Amino acid sequence: MHKYLYLTISLVAVLTYSQTTINGIIKNQDNEPLAYCSVGIKDSDLGTISDENGIYKIIIPDSIHTQIVFSATGYFDQIQNKNDLAANGNVTLEYNSIVLETAVLSNNKMKDKIIGQKSKPMLTFSKMFDENLPTVEQGNIFNIYRKTKLKDYNFHIIPSSKYEEITLKINIYDVKDNLPGKLILDENIIYKTTTTGWQKIDLSQYGLVFNDLNQIAVTLQLVDYKSLENHDFVFGVSAKNSLSKNLLFRRQSQSEWEKNGGIFIASLEIAYLKQKGEKDVVQDEPE
Incomplete structure (x- = not known):
């Protein structure tokens, strides 16, 4: 009886703490690393940010299946799923130039x-x-x-x-x-x-x-x-x-x-x- 109880508790612990670690580098279309890019998981408080060389690491509990959003200033957001990133964590973002109106001010x-x-x-x-x-x-x-x-x-x-x-x-x-x-x-x-x-x-x-x-x-x-x-x-x-x-x-x-x-x-x-x-x-x- 105690052996079965121990096995059950161990299985619950494994399921509770099971997680996926994703590593990668975020670059732009010119193959330049993107510093300080936000990596956020939708509908959660989990996220990370790339370092000055565009490298990031995020640990995602296996209980979370929502999409992962990559955001960088001057680029379009990119949405990825966990399984694809686990296979290849590298991401390329496309330019999104914001034009600020300057001509009207003297x-x-x-x-x-x-x-x-x-x-x-x-x-x-x-x-x-x-x-x-x-x-x-x-x-x-x-x-x-x-x-x-x-x-x-x-x-x-x-x-x-x-x-x-x-x-x-x-x-x-x-x-x-x-x-x-x-x-x-x-x-x-x-x-x-x-x-x-x-x-x-x-x-x-x-x-x-x-x-x-x-x-x-x-x-x-x-x-x-x-x-x-x-x-x-x-x-x-x-x-x-x-x-x-x-x-x-x-x-x-x-x-x-x-x-x-x-x-x-x-x-x-x-x-x-x-x-x-x-x-x-x-x-x-x-x-």
């Missing part, structure tokens, strides 16, 4: 403005990033003018962060139903830093000019890091309480977005043209 008529948190208040809390979960995105929704050019993105890293260097991927989305919608970039925006405190990312080189949008979502991903010797890795971004739930969170590219109370200590430096009847953009809220 630099000599544009005004400059900072939208968001211009200073760090005394009372803040931390939104932490896990070095083992590079798929996680966190950020804010920003109100913008209907004709806006992005110049810089500023945010504040908590002083207690500990690392030799971090590599961040910045994502920008349009907004649908008060949540991030479609990615509106045609190339990766990658930022490296060795410091804490205020950070400034130059966005002017990417030609980010938006027409007929009144909101965008800006998120950060921790895609690589170097730890300090003899120190545990710590990285977090400062946030504060706000009247609305403006803190965005997503576990991986195919997960649902979540919104929590508060707002990143972050701002956008922009140039804009105000349209007739358009109200001034307001972002900062009292605590």
Whole structure:
């Protein structure tokens, strides 16, 4: 009796923990590796991201049979099934160039403005990033003018962060139903830093000019890091309480977005043209 019980328990354990490991490299049509490509499993919180050489690894429980989606900035998504990838994990993505309308804005008529948190208040809390979960995105929704050019993105890293260097991927989305919608970039925006405190990312080189949008979502991903010797890795971004739930969170590219109370200590430096009847953009809220 006990032998049969032991065999039954062992079989259940094997079935419970059975899984498939998939390895591969993600490239484009020119056979170039794609760095920091998202690999997400539909209807789950499981995902991964390719490294700077396009190499990825994902472990999928055999109980999961949903499709796997490969997403990279400037490329069409590709959907694969687990069995095909287990046989050959290499993936090639096709170009999808996003054309941003730039001709309608005249630099000599544009005004400059900072939208968001211009200073760090005394009372803040931390939104932490896990070095083992590079798929996680966190950020804010920003109100913008209907004709806006992005110049810089500023945010504040908590002083207690500990690392030799971090590599961040910045994502920008349009907004649908008060949540991030479609990615509106045609190339990766990658930022490296060795410091804490205020950070400034130059966005002017990417030609980010938006027409007929009144909101965008800006998120950060921790895609690589170097730890300090003899120190545990710590990285977090400062946030504060706000009247609305403006803190965005997503576990991986195919997960649902979540919104929590508060707002990143972050701002956008922009140039804009105000349209007739358009109200001034307001972002900062009292605590």
